[in-house]
Amino acid sequence: MAIISNARDSVMVVTYQVGLTAQGSPKLSQRSIGNVKSASSDQDVYDVAVALYGLQDYPLVGVRRDNRLDLTE
Template sequence: MAVSSTAKDSVLVVTYQVGLNTLGAPMLRQRSLPNVLVAALDQDVFDVANALYGLQQYPLTAVRRDNRFELAAALV
């Protein structure tokens, strides 16, 4: 069976360090920011994440983009 996919939305996921635990290992937190335009360029998404988290006291450690697609049986 053939399947077609349609881009639905994109989510920006950022990981940042909030401190160190008692052993000295980094304590990380993650936040998801939904409603990213599917057509937005990866560079633009990355730049926005760095700009937003540059305003905080916590350093940004990772930026991820999760693209979501709707899958459906293709009509042949």
């Protein structure tokens, strides 16, 4: 039987640098922001992350989008 997937929502995961380790390499942290509409474009999600973290003292390192799907038979 075929599986049907229906888009539910997305989670935006933002990685940012909070400092340096004793060895001088970047110390990273992540924050997840849920309830991103699945219809939002990738560009819009990225632009929101850049705008939000532009207000922070920590530099933005990366943005990831995790899509959530409901699977049914």
